[in-house]
Amino acid sequence: MTAPAPADRKPLSAPQKAMHKLGLVRDIDLALHLPLRYEDETRIVKLRDARDGQMVQIEGTVTDVEVTYRPRRQLLVTLDDGSDTCTLRFFSFYPSHQKTLAVGARIRARGELRGGFVGRTLLHPAFKLAGGELPDALTPVYPTSAQLPQPYLRKAVAGALGRADLSETLPPELLRSLGEVVRGSWTLRQALQYLHHPGPDVSLDALEDRSHPAWQRLKAEELLAQQLAQFTAKRERDALRAPALPTRAGGLPEQLLGVLPFGLTAAQRRVSEEIARDLSRTVPMHRLLQGDVGSGKTVVAALAAAIAIDAGWQCALMAPTEILAEQHFGKLVGWLEPLLAPLGKRVAWLTGSQKKKQRQEMLDLIASGEAALVVGTHAVIQDQVQFKNLALALIDEQHRFGVAQRLALRSKLGADEQGAAQEPHLLMMTATPIPRTLAMSYYADLDVSTIDELPPGRTPIVTKVVSDSRRAEVIERIRAQVAQGRQVYWVCPLIEESEALDLSNATATHAELSEALPGVLVGLLHSRMAPAEKKAVMSMFSGGQMGVLVSTTVIEVGVDVPNASLMVIEHAERFGLSQLHQLRGRVGRGAAASACVLMYTPPDGGRLGETARERLRAMAETNDGFEIARRDLEIRGPGEFLGARQSGAPLLRFADLTTDGHLLDWAREAAPWMLAHRPVQAEQHIARWLGTRSAYLKA
Template identity: 80%
Template sequence: MAEAAPSPSLPQSAAKPLSAPQKALRKLGLVRAIDLALHLPLRYEDETRITRLADAREGESVQIEGTVTGCEVVQRPRRQLLVTLDDGSATCTLRFFSFYPSHQKTLSVGARIRARGELRGGLLGWTMMHPSFRVASGELPDALTPVYPTSAGLPQAYLRRAVQAALQRADLSDTVPPEALAECPGLRLPGQGCPWSLREALQFLHHPAPDVPLAALEDRSHPAWQRLKAEELLAQQLSQYRAKQERAGLRAPALPSRPGGLHEQLLAALPFPLTAAQRRVGEEIARDLARTVPMHRLLQGDVGSGKTVVAALAAAVAIDAGWQCALMAPTEILAEQHFAKLVGWLQPLLEPLGQEVAWLTGSQKKKDRAEMLARIETGRAALVVGTHAVIQEQVRFHKLALAIIDEQHRFGVAQRLALREKMQGTGLEPHLLMMSATPIPRTLAMSYYADLDVSTIDELPPGRTPIVTKLLADSRRDELIERLRRQVAEGRQVYWVCPLIEDSEALDLSNATATHAELSAAMDGLVGADGSPVLVGLLHSRMPPAEKKAVMALFSQGVMGVLVSTTVIEVGVDVPNASLMVIEHAERFGLSQLHQLRGRVGRGTAASVCLLLYSPDENGRVSPTARERLRAMVETNDGFEIARRDLDIRGPGEFLGARQSGSPLLRFADLATDSHLLEWAREWAPRVLDQWPDLAHKHLDRWLGGKSDYLKA
C-alpha cells in the first residue's frame, strides 16, 4: 500500500545512469530477469478483504475502509499525526510519528481511505500505529500481497512491479527432466496428477490465493516451495559434480612415497607414535598424492586431534619427490605455531639436502621478505609456511605441488583459488589438502562438499584429559578471581578470553585492557610455585607482531601465569600446562568458536576446566540462541555433536563462513528439513549431467550464473 512507483525497467546500456531503485536492485544482486523472478516474498499481507471494526479483534492485522473524520498534528507527548477513520461501525485512530505533507494531503478530512495494520484496543477505542494506507478506489486484489526483502531506496511498490515484469520476461521453461521430476517427493497437491512446473510455482508464490493456508507458505511445505527447493538443490549438486568432472580432467604431479624416504624418516624421528586414525588418514592422503589427478581432500578432526603432523607427513612426500609445499593459515599466531612444529620435525631432515622450512607473512621486514622470496623462487625453501602473504603476486614458487590450507572456512574462495593458480603455465594443478577443526555434519558434507574427499581423524592422542565445562554468572566474578589465584599459586596457567579490546557503544562489554588491569591488581603480590611473582599478560590483534610473539613465548615457557586475550588464541595455541580457560561474555560467542577456545586447555595431564562467564540481561535472562549454545557446550565435548548443533542454530551460510567466500548459499532449501530433496538431487545430478547436458547447463546458468566457478576452489 504505497504510492504509485515509476516503471522498474532496468537500463539496457551500462552508460545510462542508474536511478536509486535500480542501484538498490543491483546491490541486492537482482540484475537478470530470473534473479527478480526468484526473489521471493518474506511474507504476505491480505488486502483481498475489508474487515468491519465492529467485527475485529485485538491484535489482528486487518484492512479497514472508512472516511477520514479528523486529521491533526499534535505536539504532545511528541510530534505526531493523528487521523480518525470511521468505517460506519466504529472509529479507529491512525497514529504516525513519521509523516510527510503528502500524507496529510491524502489523509485529509472527507477522504475515503483503506488502511492496513495491527489493531490495538484502548480506553479511547481502536488504534493503528503507522498503518499502510491508500485511497479507497478500484477493486480489491484477488491474491495476497507479497512483501519482499528489500533495502534502502527500494520501495515495495517498485519491487513488486519489477518482479511482475520479470515474471513475464524471464525464461521459466523447465530444465529438470520429467523422469527426474516424477521421482521427486512433495511436488504435488493431494489428488494432483502432474508436479508443479517452475512457472506455476513462481506465479503461485508471488501471488498466492487468499484461501491458501498461510502455515504451508510460512513453513515452506507447500508443493510450490518444494519445487523451488528441489531445483535449487539440484543446481548445487550439478555444480559440484561438474566441478569434480572438470577436476578429473586436470593433471597434477605424481608424488609417490618411496621406501626409506623423507616420509619414513619423519615417522621414525617423531617423539610420539601416531594414533590409528592419523595412520589411516595419512595413508588416504598418500594414495591421492601418488596419482596424477589433483587431490582435493578435506582433513577434519576435533581440536587437538593431531592434524598438523598428518600435514607434515604429506609435505614430506611432496618434498621427497622433488617438489615444494605451501601451508597457509588464517592468522599469524596460528601460522607461527605450525612453523615452530614443522621446523622442529622437518628442518633436521632437510638441512643435509640443502633445503629449509621458510616463513612468510605480511609483517616481515623488507629485507627478510626479499630473502625468503628468493629462496622460494630457487626452490631452496622446500616448505613455505605463512598467512595470506603466501598467495601474493610477488611470491613465485620454483615447483609447487602441494597446497595445505588450515582452517579453510576462514579463507575466502578467491584466496584458495589464488594459491592453486601458483602453478599456472606448467599445465599442472597442485594437490590441495584443506584442514578444519570444525567437523562437517553429514548433511552439510553431502550438500557443500559433494566434490570433495573427506578424511576424518576421529580419535584424540592418548594422555589428553577430558575438559569439564561449567557456566558461571558474571555476578560471581569475585569468586572466580579467587579461584584463579589458587590455581596460579599451584603453578597452573590460565587463559582469560574477552570479546573486545575497547569500549563499544553498541555492546556494553568489558574490554581486554580493563580486564588485564583488574587481574593484574588481583594477582599483585602473588607468588607462583617456583617462588617468582605471577605475571599477567595481554594479547590482542592490534599489537605489533613482535610484541605478540614475545607475550606468547612468555606464556608458552610458563613464565607468565595468566594470559588475558581476545580470540587471537582461538586456534593453534598449544600450552600443555594451561588448565583453566575463562571465556568472558560467553553468550556473545558462536558455538564453534567457543569449542575452539575450549580446546586450548586439556592438552596436558592436569584436570582442565572451561568456565563460561555469562552476563544475563536486567531480567536475568540470555537470548534463546545463546542459551542453546551454552547448553551444548556444557553437555558435550564431542566436536561432531557440537558441529551438528551449530548447524541447527546458525544454518549453513554462517557455519561455512560462506557469505564472504562467494560460494552460493542455499536461499530456499533447509538442510535440516529437506534431506529427502537433497538425497533426490544427489541421485539425479550425475544422471542429468550425463544424459541431458544441455538442460544441466541451462539449469546451472539459471540458478548460479557465474557463481559456480567458485565451487572449483
C-alpha cells in the first residue's frame, strides 16, 4: 500500500511519472537529456525546388480532401504551394485531422518527399496550420516514451536549461588541457545550449556522429565523472583493512607446485607473483585476472588459495553455474586435499541443490574453520553461511555476478582484534579478455593481471563457417571423429520449440543425431535438468563412454574434456561473439587436431544481417581472445563485457570507447590530479553527472 500524498503536494501527472521513469528528476538530468536527432523547421521549401527523398517543410492551401477505401482506408489531402501540388497520405487518422485539413485551409507540412506514378506524396507528415514566425534553430527530437509527448518534453528541457546550475566544475588548469584535446573552447552551458538548439546552418553529420566540438566537450565531462567515481571508489577501498597473508619458504604454495603434473608458463608465474604481492599487504586486493580460454587461470587461483590457507585463513571460490563450480571442485580437491589432510583441513562443496543433511555438514565445517577452501555457486554468499575467518574470495566469470552478490561475499569477514572493519582480498577471473579502453574506463578501479600465453601442447582450433544446408556433411564429419575415438559437442540455442523463434532445439537435435549415428551414445544436457541428471551426463562424457553431447550453452565455461575434438554450434548467428569464443574453447584442450563448425541459418530467402556476418567472420579469422574482445567492443559496445556489472557501473551515454580514446586518456590523467588538488569540485562533478549511481562503483 502506498502512502497518501501530502495535502500540499499534487499527484504526478502521466507525463511527470514518465519523466521520473526515464530518470529525469533534477534540472541537470533534463539538461543532459540530449536529442536523438533534429528536424529542420527553420525554412519553407518550394515543391518545384525539392528533390525526391528529401526531408522538406512545405506551406500551401488544401485544394482537395477525400477518404478512400482502396487498397485500404486512407485520408488523401491535396496541397498546392503555388509552384506544384503534393498529396498528404494518412493511413491512420482522426476526425480532428479532417477538421484541420479542410479545403481552403493554409497548412504547413513536414516529411519525406516521395515520387511515384500518381505524383509526389508525403506519407504521414507532421502538420499544423500555417502562420507565426519560423523557428531560428533546429527542432530537437528527444528519446521519450508513449506517455511523454515531444512538445511537453521540449518545454520541460527548455525550462530546466534556464534553471540548472551549469557553472564550471572543471578548474582552469583542466580547461586549458581539455582545450588542446577538443577543438574550440566551449563552456558546458554553451555546449548544452547548442546541442539542444543548433542553428540551421550546422552540419547535421557532425551532430549525429557526435564529432562536433560541443559533443566532444560533453563526452570529456562524462568520462571525467566516471574516472573520478572509479578513483574515489579505489581510494576508499585502499583505506579499508584486510588480513596480511605472507608467503613462507617451503609453505603450501611451494608444496602445491611440487605435486602439479605440469610446470607453470612464464605468464602464470608472473601473475601469481603479482597476486602474492597484493595478498601480503593489509590493503584489500581488488584484482581482475584475465586470460584467454584454456590459459590456466584455475591453477593461479589454487596458488592464491594456498597462500591464504597457509597463513591460517579460509578461502572461498564462487562460480556462476553448478557445472563450472564442480569442475573447479574436482581440480582443487585433486591438487590440494592431499596437502590439506595432514593439517586436518578440507575442501568443502556448497550449492543450492544439496540435500539438507549434506548442506548442514558443510555449513558446520565452514563455521568451525575445518573447511579451509569452500567451492560453490551463489549458495556461498547466503546468510546462513558463516565463515570462521575468510581472507580471500575468488569469483570466476565475474561478469555473471551482480553488484549485490559481490558485496555480499565481501561482507563475510568481521572486524579485526582492534574492532576495525575488515574485508577479504578479492580476485575476480574472466576468460573474456577486456579491451584496453574498457579496462581504462569501467575497470579503472581494478588492478588487472593478464595471462597472455597458452600452455604448451595446445593445438590451434580450425574454425569453419557453414550454412545449415550442409548439415548432412557435418553429421558425416561427426561420424568420422567418433570412429577415431574422439568426442564431439553439438550446441543449440534453445531447449524446446519456440513459436517466436524458428530454431532447432536441443531435444530435436538429440533425437536426430541418435538416429543418424547408430551405436554411438548421444547425450543431452540442458539447464532444466535436475542436478543429478546433469552430473551423470557430464561424468559419462568426461569418462569417454559418450561420443556426442548435445547441449545448450550450460557447457559454455569450465568444461574440460581433452578428448573432445569437434564443436558444432547450431544457429551460430544467434550467439554473441564472446559466447562463441567461450564455446569454441571447449575443444583443442588435448593433443588432437580440433575444429569448430559455426553453422548458420539465413532468414527465408535472405542474407544474414551485417552484425551476424561480422561476428562469424571474426571467429573464422582469429583464435586470439584479445582480438575477439576488441572486435566485440566495436560490434556490440561495452554491454557484453560488463554483464551484471551494468547494474552498478552506469554505462556511458555519450562517449564511445571505440572512437573517444583520446578523451578517455585526458580524463584518466585529469581525475587523480583533480581529486588531489580540487576535491570539492571533483565531488560536485560526480554529483552532477552520476547522482546516486556512483555508489554502485564501489563494488
